[in-house]
Amino acid sequence: MNEIRIDNITGKQVIIATNRRSRPIDNKNIQQKQVNSKLQYSHSECPFCKGNEAETPCEILKIGDENWSVRVVKNKYPTVTEDGDTIRGYHYVVIETPNHNKKLYKYKAEKWRDIFTAYKDAAYKCFRDKDIRYLQIFKNYGRQGGASLEHPHSQIVALNFTPQSKLMEDKYCKVCEEVESELIEVERIVLDRGNYIVYAPYGSTLQYQLRIALKHHRGSFEEILSEDGIDELSKLFEEVFKIIYESLGDIPLNICYYIYKDGNCYQHFYVDILPRGSFFAGFEMSTEVYINVISPEEAANKFREVTGYVQVSKVEL
Template sequence: MNEIRIDNLTGKQVIIATNRRARPIDNRNRQEEHISSELQYNHSECPFCKGNESETPYEIFKVGDENWSVRVVKNKYPTVIEDGDTIKGYHYVVIETPKHNIKLYQYKAEKWRDIFVAYKDVADKCFSDKDIKYLQIFKNYGREGGASLEHPHSQIVALNFTPQSKVLDDNYCKVCEEVESELLAVKRIILDRGNYIVYAPYGSSLQYQLRIAYKHHKGSFEETFSEYGIDELSRLFEDVFKIIYESLGDIPLNICYYIYKDSNCYHHLYIDILPRGSFFAGFEMSTEVYINVISPEEAANKFRESTAYVHVNKVEL
């Protein structure tokens, strides 16, 4: 049965059209081939590899010393610049590891912790600028995910304005509303662990989309990325990406973190993981209505098959 849904947090309209997946598209094989071949780069040429530190712009943060774990440098081709006129901000690259060929599903909790520590330090630096209003952290993984270099990295863009699609509602927290709804429904939850739930959103615009949210309202980035918060999220991320790999393979994807400067009572940090097993065509581009051929309920069931990693706690109603 086809139906239209709306993503409560983004307002995107989505048509769940499971009948369309019978179309003859060789999706996964093409994407896995791109990940393994199109982004190859010799270590001697890669500016992010250990030993080539002088090939990157100015370094603003590092975990470790000569044997570094994570480095943060200015983006050589920034989206925004510090001394812009109408638009200004900062654009950084987070080099996540000195290892050129490590895959996302191979990251351990310790690696995620180092990355999150780097995110927090850079966010603090950016938000010390009174003009910065919004910070977008994102990771492009694989060619279809938008990665131009194979070496594992993510990016941080700080803006002096809030993107229109991210303007907060003045009356209530949409994330709290969605989390409560998903906890009641249960059927789209993949992990219910500690302070977090991982779920396939009711209005998923992409196949196998996952969303991570704090179960209780937390408005500030500092609270979520406290020392304990970083440790908890790091352990969760290790398991989430093992689940994705076990379920879908080493697919291209995006990870998006949405972070506001002020501890607004209606801001609630959440994270989207967007596997790129599908693509947008003329209908989506012309109508801004997305087509998803895998229902979120089906997606959740597939992820739950990775029983070595998944445990859904009993939800108290």
């Protein structure tokens, strides 16, 4: 039975329509090839490869010395600039590794630690600008995920305004509310690790979407990525992307980190992992209502085949 759901945090509407999986699709092989297509770029020409550091714009920071692990540079084609008029901010590229062919599912906890350290340091630099109101960190992985270069990288965009979709009109934390609900319902939880849970959100807008959220309210990136916090999150990310690979393969996806200045009291840190196995078409673009042909419960069960997570009975309120 098809049903409409709402993502509790974003407010986005989604129709869970599992029956649409059986609809015919022309040129299926061509479509699949496009989804899995590799980005081609000569290593000698790649501006992000080791030895080509002079080809990138101004370096903001790096982790490591000559044998660097992560570099943060200004984006050569920025969405916003520091000297803008009505809109201004910062747009950085985080070069995650000198290895051109490094796959996401092969990142170890140590690599994630370096990446998160770079995120934290770059975010701190941005937030020193008192005009900055919002900061978005995201990764586009694979052509279908929106990546224009194959070399592993992510991006940071800091803005002097808060996007309309991120304005918090409700005076309570929706992440806390959702986490509490998921811990009670249980059926969509994929991993329960220390301070975090990983789950397929009730209102998942994309197939096999996963959300990583703290069980307890914390919003500041600096607070989350303390010495102990960064180790915990790094180990969790290594585990999560291995699970995704073992369940779905090396798929294109987006990673979106939601960070609020000074740990905004009404929202706390969470991450969305958005596999891009489906396309947004006319219906989604015209109505802003999404269609998901894989229910979150089914998605969670598929991931659980790898994690071995055992569902217990729902907690009674």
